[in-house]
Amino acid sequence: MVDTKYFAVKMLMGAIQYAATQLAEMDPAFKKKLAGIDSITQWKVEPNGPNSYTIVKNSKIENKMDAIHEKPTFTISLKDLSVGLDLFQGKIDAAKAMSEGKITIQGDANAAMKQMFILEDLAVYLEDIVRR
Numbered sequence: 052m053v054d055t056k057y058f059a060v061k062m063l064m065g066a067i068q069y070a071a072t073q074l075a076e077m078d079p080a081f082k083k084k085l086a087g088i089d090s091i092t093q094w095k096v097e098p099n100g101p102n103s104y105t106i107v108k109n110s111k112i113e114n115k116m117d118a119i120h121e122k123p124t125f126t127i128s129l130k131d132l133s134v135g136l137d138l139f140q141g142k143i144d145a146a147k148a149m150s151e152g153k154i155t156i157q158g159d160a161n162a163a164m165k166q167m168f169i170l171e172d173l174a175v176y177l178e179d180i181v182r183r
Contacts, residue, residue: 056132061101061116063139064094068105068114070173075112081172085110090162093123096135107166125158141174 074081085107092105104120106113129135134153137143145167148154156163 054132056136057101060096060132060135060139064096064101064103064135065114065116067139067170067173067177068103068112068116070177071105071169072112072114074173074176075110082110084168084172085112088162088166090124090159090166091120091122092163092166093120093126095119095126095128096132097128097130101135107169112169123158125156125160125163127163128155128157129153141178145170 075085076082088107088110090107092107094103094105096102101117102119103114103116104118104123106115129138130153134143134148138145138148138154143153145154149156
């Protein structure tokens with residue numbers, strides 16, 4: 052049997068990435084915010100995944116599940132599946148989790164901070180789905 056927490060984190064990660072792709076296509080204001088961003092975000096859940104990456108380029112978002120990129124702009128590592136589940140369900144604040152060491156960023160932290168609006172904008176649309 053598949054670990055249910057792993058499955059839930061993977062599905063939520065994929066759903067949020069898909070939602071970002073769709074929002075970039077559907078919302079001109081969101082697409083405008085993406086202008087000028089050229090980055091690759093690696094998402095890692097320690098110790099054994101799930102892992103994925105997100106490419107933001109030309110005001111578009113593209114995702115690859117179950118993958119590690121060779122040269123990401125930055126990597127967001129989540130301490131474990133519980134942190135991943137809480138983050139993707141909107142139960143924890145990312146900034147607080149970073150200060151507590153539950154989430155770490157390696158690489159270009161400035162690029163990561165400039166893109167926080169992506170998750171913030173998505174939260175508005177996904178609030179009814181991810182909060183319990």
